[in-house]
Amino acid sequence: MSNSENEFSISKADVEKFKRFDIQHRKCPVGPVADKYAYTFVPTSLGVAITVKCSCGQKILLGDVWDKDIVGVIEEEHKPMTEQDLANQRFEDDALGIIRLKDPNVYRMVFNAEQSFDIIYAYAMGVAEKADERISKAILYRIGLDEYYGTKQNYPGNDTENIQRFYTHFEQNIRDEIKKYNCKNIELLDELYPKESLWR
Structure with a gap:
């Protein structure tokens, strides 16, 4: 300088x-x-x-x-970023935004309230509406189909159980998706693989 x-x-x-x-x-x-x-x-x-x-x-x-x-x-x-690189980057940022709300402290800072499954679910659905379709495919929706094609509730538990169920499903789908390409988003990898992270 x-x-x-x-x-x-x-x-x-x-x-x-x-x-x-x-x-x-x-x-x-x-x-x-x-x-x-x-x-x-x-x-x-x-x-x-x-x-x-x-x-x-x-x-x-x-x-x-x-x-x-x-x-x-x-x-x-x-190397120059392709359209697919940029799409992957936006997908990773959107997924990370949803995953961070799993932490009750982050949730409290964002919403100034105690963690609520309904708010997390509504937030994820709002992101999915404008995001890459991979985000909406990663979400376990409230209503699903059973083996006889009848409807079933995917979140029958209390807030804590439903949040856990939501994130177990969402994070696994995000992991499966980023295995299809070379994800370099260290923050997202830290959240998805906390025990394997060299950064923590």
Whole structure:
């Protein structure tokens, strides 16, 4: 960082990383004022964290905080995002939003009330209405069909039992879905595989 509070510098190594990133993203769309990249500079006690986000949605991390002995950019990690990549990212964000409400403390912060199955279910249904169809397929609906095609209640228990049943079904379906592609959303993986997480 230079002497001025509003000026940041980029190291020669970071310039090289960015050049390789730029080459990978040469076909990505450019906005009306040539705004292909968005830059974020965050000063920290460890140095400056720099994030460059392409118009396709892909990001590269630069700056003192991220400096490693790796030379250049690993092409596979920073390739332009496809429509499917963006759809997967939105799906993961929506699933994570629903899963976080499983924690009573998070629920209390969001709704300023004690956990309620009806609210969790209504929230999930609201998200599913506008989200990727994989979200609605992951939800266990209130009414189901029995083996004779008659209707049955899927949530006959109390709030605690119904919340547990909802999340057991939902999380398993989300796990099954993300196994179909390479999910890199660490927060979602932490929630779905808490015992296996290296981050906790």
